Amino acid sequence: DGGITQSPKYLFRKEGQNVTLSCEQNLNHDAMYWYRQDPGQGLRLIYYSQIVNDFQKGDIAEGYSVSREKKESFPLTVTSAQKNPTAFYLCASSYRYEQYFGPGTRLTVT
């Protein structure tokens, strides 16, 4: 089955620790994205990547970092510099103008 996987589904960390969220796709899509979702908010773009070894900041990139070493993988690191890291994180990939989403990771930082 082709699709996007995100792991883990729930993640808990202590304040001050960096944490990496995994995103893998086997759809052979060039473009991948990370979104953040907060209660009562739509999705906000954190980072996106159009091709391997290239990525661009989205609207809320501060406190986050990414890498794109393989076409299939686009991990997101939430650093200790992110002031409010507790949120639901969604990864997506796209073919042309249609974006396909993973199941998401709920990150809780205490």
Added chain:
Amino acid sequence: AQTVTQSQPEMSVQEAETVTLSCTYDTSENNYYLFWYKQPPSRQMILVIRQEAYKQQNATENRFSVNFQKAAKSFSLKISDSQLGDTAMYFCAFMKHRDWYVGSNYKLTFGKGTLLTVNP
């Protein structure tokens, strides 16, 4: 910059009835795409329907249809014969036409969503 507004934070409908969710957007672009995404309690984002701005005909997908009014910058979603499985958060989203080309920024702009509850 584009903005997408969903003015109804919550709505409810009885099973088998019809409901319409509103969306307005602001853009200076002439060519663009509009989308409705559904996010059920599982939180999986699912594409419901897509409309290309250059097409005058409203898009339809089974029980889901849109009313696209380009001049008014309005893009409402109609759900007919509502089912319990339609209970979800619905997001309206906008993408500039050139944004999906290689080398551009692929940006989707989302509204804040409408929580739809279908009651038995």
